[in-house]
Amino acid sequence: MSQLDGKPASSNDSARAEPPAARKPGAAALRQLLPLLWPYRGRIAIALIALLIGSATMLTVPLAFRDLIDQGFVAGAAVGWHFVALFCIALFWGVTTAARYYTVSWIGERVTADLRSAVYRRMLEQSPQYFESTRTGEVLSRLTGDTTLVQTVVGSSISMGLRSLLQFIGGLLMLAITNVKLFGITLLLLLIVVLPIVLIGRHLRKLSRESQDRVADSSALAGEILNAMPTVQAFTMERAEAERFDVSVESSFATAVKRSGVRSLMTAGIIGGVFGAIVFVLWLGAQSVSAGTMTAGELASFVLYAVFTAGGVGVLAEVWGDVLRAAGATERLMELLSAEPAIASPAQPATLPSKPQARLDLEAVSFRYPSRPTQLALDDVSLSIREGETVAVVGPSGAGKTTLFQLLLRFYDVGAGSLKFDGIDIRDLDPRELRSQIGLVSQEPVIFSANAIENIRYGRAGASNEEVYEAARAALADEFIARLPEGYRTFLGERGVRLSGGQRQRIAIARAILKNPPLLLLDEATSALDAESEVLVSAGLEAAMRGRTTLIIAHRLSTVQRADRIVVMEQGRIIETGTPAELLRSGGLYSRLASLQLVA
Known part of the structure; x- marks a missing residue:
């Protein structure tokens, strides 16, 4: 993905990067759900058995009607038993359909829950650099909207599609058994109708993917603005933001309408074409009855099988649209699920001592952010911090202070040099074990x-x-x-x-x-507070710092006067280091900053 290859990316590009392994043609993308379905293969088998039995039962209904017409109305025949048989068939059909529906719905809900959990867990594994170019709103849209589409298909549409497919195939088979000549004409006409629909389906899949992307854009925009409401209202930008969201929503609406139009055209073509073909074939059948080459019961059963076949095609058209939308949703979800964390635990991680001392050693560390590959955030930084020492890091904005903390927490890996915790390169440690030894208080x-x-x-x-x-x-x-x-x-x-x-x-x-933790990181912990709050928070910080190694980032130099040592940074390099008194006497950058803050 683009956020991993060191190139700048837009907020949309990375989330929509399409690794070759993740891109599958058309509905084939749904094959990627097979590992999630496999644990529930027993229930799937039950649903398939119920589906087969129900479909076979349904296909006996026209035969029962044929016998009713050809034999039930003959003088002296027991007509009642034919209706009892029809009722029993319908009752059994209803029971198998209910069993299939419940089982398939359970599978759909279960797989959707598993998929959401898997994607969410994978997102929690990603380092901050992943979210430099992937908007959280985009991720949330996929976790909600896209998984709902998958649930619809797995828990309903696929079952309906398989039922309709069996209904279609079984209907064609029974049409052939009932009258071969009419069946041949029916099959030829169906092929003429269906082939153009395949081409429309390919276009529909592209539109489905685009529609879901537009919805994700709207969700991401809404999430960003709602999280910044005080700023929006302070600058009286409510109307401007509402208009910006309206533009995004209208774009989503336009794409959705276009998709719906194409899907409606496909559905109308299938249903109209199929029923037109069947009406024509039925007209031919009526001619055969008039000529005496077919019985009225055979024509009635042929009509019912034709209706089943046409109905199956109509449902398949609807289901195919859902399948194509779910295929796009699956692609988007699998892109998240296949995203490998940039920061991972080594195959055989080193182990920290039972009582870590939080001794830190930076040796010629250089680093560039992946989103800014041409700019050095840290440039050949070397620093050693003893156990229990309190070190303050000061300097102008952009000096590299926060970057130092990001590397210590291993949110990023150093580009050159090494960073050691108790003598162990942190790249050799499991990130979770490393972070368990660090406490963070941010601004x-x-x-x-x-x-x-x-x-x-x-x-x-x-x-x-x-x-x-x-x-x-x-x-x-x-x-x-x-x-x-x-x-x-x-x-x-x-x-x-x-x-x-x-x-x-x-x-x-x-x-x-x-x-x-043995190591405490304080990142501008008092810079945004008033004087009274700063006194209270500083007292709390002194309690937190007691007996542990502490690194402090501070713009207010009054907050670092009790530090054992001060490190002064500028443009990613350490330019001064010493006690507060030594740096004041040196006349360097710290002295100039102190003259502006402390003296005033």
């Missing part, structure tokens, strides 16, 4: 749509309530949580909208304290 902490206790427990899922309370007290979060309407059980709202910035930060600090 804009993520607060989930849950209560306070669950948000803090996110730091360590198995923690007891008392451990959560203790972490909250250490982070100075207990005092405001206790004042919430339901205390720790208070729902904090989406993205923590019910909390202030300082309160969200203290929740994040409590989460890091609960995790209790």
Whole structure:
């Protein structure tokens, strides 16, 4: 995919990249669902058996009508038994149809759930660089809309299609048995009608894929804007954004209408052509009855078989449209499912010591972001950090400070050089094991749509309530949580909208304290706070930093005066390092920044 090959990509291109292995012609794309269907082969067999029995039962109905007409109305015949037989056939047919419908619906729902889970798990494995060029709204559209299309086909349309196919084939066979001459004419006319439909079907598949892409564009746009409502409203851009969404929706509508038009044309052609051919054949049959070469019962059964055959073709036309849409949806889902994580665990990962010390060594590290391959984000950076040391990283925006944290968390791999954790190159470690040793408090902490206790427990899922309370007290979060309407059980709202910035930060600090990692990363943890909140958050941070290696990114130099060492970065390089006092005396970049902030 484009986000993996180092080339810049648009937000749409990467999500729609089409690896050769993932692209299958037409409905053949549905074969990629076979691994998901295989675990339920027993239920599939039951559904097929019910389908075969039901179809065979249905095909006996015209024979029963033939006997009723030719024999039931003869003087002295027991007409009642013929109607009893017809009722029993219909009852048995209904039971087998119900069994098939329930079984197939269960399979469709189960496979859809499995597919959603598999795609979601694969997305959770992707590194941040994947989402540099893949919009989350696009992914969500595939997880919802596309999986619903797959569910419709697997849980309904395929079953209806197979039933109609058997109905069509069985009807043709019985037509041949009933009257070979009329059958031959019928088959020739059907071939003339169906062949042009195949060409229309190919065009319909392309339109189905395009329609789903347009819907995904609208979903991605809506998700982006709804997550930025304060900014949209602050700049009074509501009308402009509504108009932009209208354009996207109209594009989706136009494509959908075009697809529906082609599908309607295909359906009308099939049904009209097939029924026209059958009406013509029936006219010939009526001539045979008049000539005495067919009985009235044979013509009646031929009519019913012709109706079954035509009905089967009509349903197949409808189902084929669904299948083509589901084929496009399957392609899109399989593109996500086949996306390999850029950051993966080695085949035989190294193991950290039982008590990691969080000693860090960067040796001539250079790095370029995949979306900006011509620009060095880090340039030949070498740095050693001792166990328990507090190091602050300062410098202007774009200096490479956050990039350093991204590499430490192994969201990206270094382009050159090495980055070692306790003497082990982090590329030799399982990313999950590495990240389990790191706590992160960012400038804009993520607060989930849950209560306070669950948000803090996110730091360590198995923690007891008392451990959560203790972490909250250490982070100075207990005092405001206790004042919430339901205390720790208070729902904090989406993205923590019910909390202030300082309160969200203290929740994040409590989460890091609960995790209790040997390495703590603080990324601009106080830069967006007012003075009073900064004092409270800083006190919580001091508790979090106690007894562990800490790296601090800060623009406010007042927050890093207690650091053991300060590293000054500019344009991806380390240009100064030393204690705060040493750097103030050196007259370099840190001294100039300090004269602007600290003196003022």
